[in-house]
Amino acid sequence: xxxxxxxxxxxxxxxxxxxxxxxxxxxxxxxxxxxxxxxxxxxxxxxxxxxxxxxxxxxxxxxxxxxxxxxxxxxxxxxxxxxxxxxxxxxxxxxxxxxxxxxxxxxxxxxxxxxxxxxxxxxxxxxxxxxxxxxxxxxxxxxxxxxxxxxxxxxxxxxxxxxxxxxxxxxxxxxxxxxxxxxxxxxxxxxxxxxxxxxxxxxxxxxxxxxxxxxxxxxxxxxxxxxxxxxxxxxxxxxxxxxxxxxxxxxxxxxxxxxxxxxxxxxxxxxxxxxxxxxxxxxxxxxxxxxxxxxxxxxxxxxxxxxxxxxxxxxxxxxxxxxxxxxxxxxxxxxxxxxxxxxxxxxxxxxxxxxxxxxxxxxxxxxxxxxxxxxxxxxxxxxxxxxxxxxxxxxxxxxxxxxxxxxxxxxxxxxxxxxxxxxxxxx
Numbered sequence: 250x251x252x253x254x255x256x257x258x259x260x261x262x263x264x265x266x267x268x269x270x271x272x273x274x275x276x277x278x279x280x281x282x283x284x285x286x287x288x289x290x291x292x293x294x295x296x297x298x299x300x301x302x303x304x305x306x307x308x309x310x311x312x313x314x315x316x317x318x319x320x321x322x323x324x325x326x327x328x329x330x331x332x333x334x335x336x337x338x339x340x341x342x343x344x345x346x347x348x349x350x351x352x353x354x355x356x357x358x359x360x361x362x363x364x365x366x367x368x369x370x371x372x373x374x375x376x377x378x379x380x381x382x383x384x385x386x387x388x389x390x391x392x393x394x395x396x397x398x399x400x401x402x403x404x405x406x407x408x409x410x411x412x413x414x415x416x417x418x419x420x421x422x423x424x425x426x427x428x429x430x431x432x433x434x435x436x437x438x439x440x441x442x443x444x445x446x447x448x449x450x451x452x453x454x455x456x457x458x459x460x461x462x463x464x465x466x467x468x469x470x471x472x473x474x475x476x477x478x479x480x481x482x483x484x485x486x487x488x489x490x491x492x493x494x495x496x497x498x499x500x501x502x503x504x505x506x507x508x509x510x511x512x513x514x515x516x517x518x519x520x521x522x523x524x525x526x527x528x529x530x531x532x533x534x535x536x537x538x539x540x541x542x543x544x545x546x547x548x549x550x551x552x553x554x555x556x557x558x559x560x561x562x563x564x565x566x567x568x569x570x571x572x573x574x575x576x577x578x579x580x581x582x583x584x585x586x587x588x589x590x591x592x593x594x595x596x597x598x599x600x601x602x603x604x605x606x607x608x609x610x611x612x613x614x615x616x617x618x619x620x621x622x623x624x625x626x627x628x629x630x631x632x633x634x635x636x637x638x639x640x641x642x643x644x645x646x647x648x649x650x651x652x653x654x655x656x657x658x659x660x661x662x663x664x665x666x667x668x669x670x671x672x673x674x675x676x
Contacts (some may be wrong), residue, residue, distance in 0.1 A: 331348070331350045331622075334348045335347075335348050335413060335415075335416075338624075339413050343611075343627050344373070344374035344414055345609075345611055345613050345625065345627050346613070346625060346626050346627045347413065347414065347415050347624075347625050348415075348622065348623075348624050349415055349622060349623040349624070349625070350622055351620055351621030351622050352419070353415050353418065353419055353623075354617070354621060354622055354623035355621065356418070356419075356422055357615075357623065360453075360493075361493045361494050361530060361531075362493065362494045362495075364450065364451065364452050364453070365422075365450075365451050366422070366423065366424055366425045366448060366449070366450050366451065367421065367422040367423065367448055367449075367451060368388065368389050368390040368393075368395070368421060368422075368429065368446045368448055368449075368451075369384060369385040369387075369388020369389055369390045369391065369449070369451040369453075370382075370383070370384045370385065370388065370390035370391075370395055370421075371383045371384075371385070371528035371581075371583075372401070372414060372417060372418055372421075373414070373528075373583065373607065373609070374414050375607075378400045378401075379400070379401045379409060379412075379414060379417050380398060380399060380400050380401065381395055381396065381397055381398065381399040381401065381433075381581075382397060382528045382581055382583050382607055383397045383526035383527065383528045383581030383582075383583070384396065384397065384526065384581075385451060385453055385490065385491075385526075386488075386490055386526075388449075388451055389446050389447055389448060389449050389451075390446055393444050393445070393446045394444060395431070395433065395444060395446070396435060397526055397579060397580050397581030398435075398580050398581070399433040399434065399435050400433060400434040400441075401417070401431055401432070401433050402432045402433065402434065402441045403430075403431070403432035403441070403443075404417065404420045404421055404429065404430070404431060404432075405420070405429060405430050406430065406432075407420075422448075423448050424448065425448055425449050425450050426447065426448065426449075427447070427448050428445055428446065428447050428448070429445075429446055429448060430443050430444065430445050430446075431443070431444050431446065432444075453490060453491055453493065454490070454499070455489060455490055455491055455492070455493055455495060455496040455499050455500075456487065456488065456489055456490070456496070456499045456500060456503055457487075457488045457490075458485065458486060458487045458488070458503055458506075458507070459485070459486050460483055460484075460485045460486075460510055460514075460517070461483060461484065461486070462479075462481060462482070462483050462516075463476060463479035463482055463483070463484055463518075463671055463675075464479060466484065466486075466667070466671065468662060468663060468664035468667055468668075469663070469664055469665075469667055469668035469671060470663070470668065473668055473672070474672075475672035475675065475676075476668070476671065476672055476675065479671075479675065481516055482516050482517075482518045482675065483514060483516045483517045483518065484517070484518055484519065484520070484521055484671055484674060485507055485510065485511075485517060485519070485520045485521070486520075486521045486523065486667075487503070487507075487520060487521070487522050487523065488523040489522070489523070489524055489527055489538070489586070489589075490526070490527055491527060491528060491529070491530050492527075492529060492530025492531050492534040492535060492538075492585040492586070493530055493531075493534075496530065496531075496534050496538075497534055497537055497538075500537070500538055500541070504541055504568050504569060505568065507520070507568070507569065508568040508569065511569075511572055517572075518573065518674045518675060519572055519573030519574060519575065519674040520569065520572055520573070520574045520575075521574075521575050521577060521667065521670045521671060521674065522542075522574055522575070522576045522577065522593075522599070523576075523577045523667070524576060524577060524578050524582045524586040524589065524590055525577050525578060525579040525581060525582060525603060525666070526579065526581035526582070527581070527582055527583070527585075527586035528581065528583050528584065528586070529583045529584025529585035529586055529587070529609065530584070530585050531585060532549070532561075532585060532588070532612055532631070534585060535548065535549065535585035535586075535588040535589050535592075536548040536549060536561045536563070536564075536588075537564070538589055539563060539588065539589045539592040539593065540563035540564040540565070540566065540567050541567040541568060541569050541570075542567055542569050542570060542574060542592075542593055542596075542598050542599070543563045543567065543570065543592055543593065543596045543598055544563070544565065544567060544570040545562075545563065545565060546562065546563060546596055546634060547560040547561060547562055547563070547592075547634045548561050548562065548563050548588065548589075548592045548634070549561050549588045549591070549592060549631050549632070549633070549634065550631065550632040550633070550634065550636065551612060551629045551630070551631055551632075552629055552630045552631070552632060552638075553628070553629045554629070558632070558636075560634075563592075570598075573674055574593060574598055574599040575599060575600050575601075575602055575670040575671075575673045575674055576589075576590050576593055576594070576599045576600070576601050576602070577601075577602055577603045577666055577667065577670055578590050578601050578602075578603045578604065578605075578606045578648060578650060579603045579604040579606070579656065579666070580604055580605060580606065580607055580647075581607065582603075582606040582607060582648075583606065583607035583608075583609040584607075584609045586606075587606050587607070587608075587609065587610075587639055587647070587648055588631060588633075590606065590648055591633035591634070591637065591639065591648055592633065592634060594633075594648075594651070595633045595634040595635045595637075596634065600650075600651040600652060600673055601648060601649075601650040601651050601652070602650055602651065602652045602654055602666060602669050602670045602673060603650050603652075603653075603654055603666045603670075604650065604653065604654070604655060604656065604666075605646065605647045605648065605649050605650065605653075606639065606647040606648040607647055608639050608640055608646060608647030608648075609639075609640065610630055610631055610632070610638050610639045610640030611627045611629070611630055611631065611640060612627065612628055612629045612630070612631050613625045613626060613627050613628065614626050614628050633648075652669060652673060654666045654669045
């Protein structure tokens with residue numbers, strides 16, 4: 250993580266383009282007194298490294314609005330400030346560096362806390378398109394047929410081209426019981442189609458798990474090649490849907506339970522660790538969970554703007570460092586879930602089965618600003634322990650699985666990816 254002084258410099262750069270020599274404030278507010286623009290600033294001076302720009306154009310625009318815009322009631326100081334900051338942040342052309350006004354910042358925190366109102370889908374930016382990274386299990390989005398990789402073109406009939414990611418999220422979220430219509434392209438070359446979704450309260454539980462005999466696992470064919478001789482063998486399945494505020498506590502309880510099961514049942518052949526459609530979350534949680542499986546070494550590498558690499562080591566206290574593991578990934582596996590998958594593969598603890606992951610290879614730091622707003626700043630790249638960057642830019646391709654298994658779109662109830670993961674455990 251970057252130090253507070255560096256973070257202030259980033260904020261100063263954001264503000265400088267709009268407020269000229271008033272840059273460097275920690276709290277700024279626009280107000281109109283009889284439509285005369287006024288700024289309240291702190292006395293903090295910007296550091297010498299910050300180049301102060303000419304604010305003349307800013308004042309000229311404000312003056313033109315004040316004197317010529319026909320609807321004086323439409324002049325909103327808070328909206329003007331938010332728009333100005335969002336414009337500067339978007340000039341960085343980084344979809345993950347975003348300014349969040351108070352309402353959106355609150356929505357983000359509710360999402361990590363595991364409870365919010367909306368459709369239940371994580372959105373991202375890829376090839377300049379707003380896409381669905383992953384629908385949440387059991388969410389209105391998933392029930393309506395929204396899938397990982399869907400490209401969104403319209404929200405309630407309005408094109409979203411040119412809008413920032415957080416602006417699109419704001420349009421899609423809403424109170425429980427209300428409707429939103431998304432126009433999405435689900436396959437390349439197909440025409441977009443409208444999907445109506447009724448918003449609901451979304452409660453996200455990070456973890457689900459079961460221990461079953463292979464012949465009793467729903468979604469796979471125990472007569473399939475490689476599983477025909479499964480006999481009485483069992484498999485433990487772990488599904489991690491996100492890295493949120495409660496993930497570590499849930500994980501600690503689950504890991505202790507699985508450790509006991511492994512010591513009591515000699516028929517358990519291993520663990521299928523399902524990270525499909527996991528959009529990520531906290532970096533520290535990714536390191537914590539990777540540490541459960543990896544006995545030593547690095548969980549992830551962080552590379553700063555000077556290409557200096559810092560290793561985040563595993564804790565060395567894992568309960569599951571000896572059990573065989575297969576990790577399931579797909580194009581909805583992003584960020585922290587890619588970190589865990591990369592750590593397990595690079596340490597020779599697991600094979601990856603499924604589809605190539607999303608490819609989000611950067612780290613953001615979230616900071617609360619005055620008045621409930623927030624700023625997320627990309628501070629570094631992350632790389633797997635072997636130095637592989639998975640970012641979705643020109644240099645990154647996501648994590649390619651060791652065993653590639655496309656999702657069976659013709660028979661979704663038949664989980665061919667899970668079937669293959671179990672088969673790999675039996676080898």
